Amino acid sequence: MQCGFLDHLIKKSLNCFLYISFFISIFCLNILCFSSTAFTQEKNQHKQLVHKKSIRKKSHPVSHKKKKVHIQENSQTQSVNNNEGGGTAAAGTAVGVATASAAAIPAASSIPSQEPEKGSVTGLPIPHFLSLRADVVNMRAGPGTRYPIIMIYHRRHMPVKILREFDVWRLIEDVDGQKGWIQQAILSRERFFITTGMPLSVMDDKDKLQDETKEKSEVKSTDSYISEYVSKTQNSQLSGQGIIVRTVPQESADPVAILKPGVVGSIKECQPNASWCKVKINTYIGWIPRSNIWGLLPQEIIQPH
Numbered sequence: 001m002q003c004g005f006l007d008h009l010i011k012k013s014l015n016c017f018l019y020i021s022f023f024i025s026i027f028c029l030n031i032l033c034f035s036s037t038a039f040t041q042e043k044n045q046h047k048q049l050v051h052k053k054s055i056r057k058k059s060h061p062v063s064h065k066k067k068k069v070h071i072q073e074n075s076q077t078q079s080v081n082n083n084e085g086g087g088t089a090a091a092g093t094a095v096g097v098a099t100a101s102a103a104a105i106p107a108a109s110s111i112p113s114q115e116p117e118k119g120s121v122t123g124l125p126i127p128h129f130l131s132l133r134a135d136v137v138n139m140r141a142g143p144g145t146r147y148p149i150i151m152i153y154h155r156r157h158m159p160v161k162i163l164r165e166f167d168v169w170r171l172i173e174d175v176d177g178q179k180g181w182i183q184q185a186i187l188s189r190e191r192f193f194i195t196t197g198m199p200l201s202v203m204d205d206k207d208k209l210q211d212e213t214k215e216k217s218e219v220k221s222t223d224s225y226i227s228e229y230v231s232k233t234q235n236s237q238l239s240g241q242g243i244i245v246r247t248v249p250q251e252s253a254d255p256v257a258i259l260k261p262g263v264v265g266s267i268k269e270c271q272p273n274a275s276w277c278k279v280k281i282n283t284y285i286g287w288i289p290r291s292n293i294w295g296l297l298p299q300e301i302i303q304p305h
Contacts, residue, residue, distance in 0.1 A: 119165040121184075126165075127173075129295050132158045133188040139180035143169035150180050157192040157264050159295030175294045190266070191302060193279060193293040195243050197261030245286035249276030256286040267295065270302040277302070 117126040132153060139151035143166045153174075163179065164171035170187060173179045175194050242260055246253040263281060270277035276287045277296070290296070 119162070121165040121167070124162075127161050127163055127297070129159050129161055129191065129297070129300075130170075130187040131190050131192040131295075132156060132160065132186060134186045137182055137186050139172070139178070139182055141180060143167065143171075143181045147181065151178060155194075155264060157188075157190070157266075159192050159194055159264075160187070162187075191295065192264055193267050193277070193295040195259050195261050195263045195265075195288075195292055196294050197243075197292075243288060243292045245279065245281070245284065245288050247286055249274070249278075249287040253287070257281065257284050259288075267293075267302050269304040270296060270300070272299040272301050278304070 118124065119126050132155065135154065135156050137153040138149045139153065140147040141150050151174075158174070160172040160174055160182075162170050163173055166181075168184045169181045170184050171179065171181055175196065176199055242258040243263075244258055245256040247256060259281070265279045265281040268278040268280055268285065270290065275290050277290050277293065279286065279288050279293070296302070
């Protein structure tokens with residue numbers, strides 16, 4: 001009875017041992033299979049990387065060689081320049097700087113042409129010259145009657161330079177460089193000049209504005225600025241006596257009149273490259289050096305009329 005029980009127990013134990021051994025062996029096999037798979041994948045990836053590197057090396061063998069050659073040539077050139085004393089290196093540097101600066105300068109054709117500025121109201125070029133229409137003209141500090149009067153002009157036909165336009169007001173500059181605003185209605189497009197060399201006679205004391213109606217209306221005649229009328233046949237030495245008006249545009253021509261600084265006259269003709277302009281003072285017509293009059297732009301043309 002006891003022997004049968006022991007035999008049965010031994011059989012049970014053997015069966016359990018076999019089952020456990022079977023499961024352990026299966027587990028070990030799975031581990032081995034997983035390890036071999038991972039190793040195979042890693043090996044394949046390594047082979048692919050090695051293959052890609054070999055392809056890159058084969059596709060660019062010449063460029064690497066060229067780089068090495070350039071490096072060797074540059075090192076040889078630097079050594080030769082150092083041996084020659086640095087003179088050639090300095091010249092090479094100067095040439096490089098000159099080339100870079102020349103490349104930085106744009107071509108003349110690529111520079112856009114600058115159009116002259118034009119007035120916002122009339123569209124006329126800025127600056128340009130006009131003349132005073134009235135005997136008494138007030139210059140103000142700003143474009144409006146609320147601004148104070150800073151100058152009073154007593155010179156009809158005196159030229160003024162227009163610098164800016166705003167509504168019915170114009171920013172002007174006179175022969176002395178004084179700037180201010182006057183109304184457009186008292187300006188004329190007739191072209192006049194004034195001889196240079198003397199400040200303008202103007203009234204700038206605004207406390208006397210209400211007490212001098214008649215005195216201010218007395219305008220100095222152009223004749224008061226003419227030193228002397230000279231006959232065409234007179235050939236005396238006139239240098240240093242004033243600005244000489246001549247019959248033709250030549251220094252040796254016969255004189256017509258001698259003008260003091262501040263004379264206002266009409267411009268009849270003036271060419272851009274000519275040094276003489278044809279003018280009229282009262283009934284006298286002649287030629288005067290362009291450098292002695294104010295009221296023209298440097299290259300402005302006044303057609304004969």
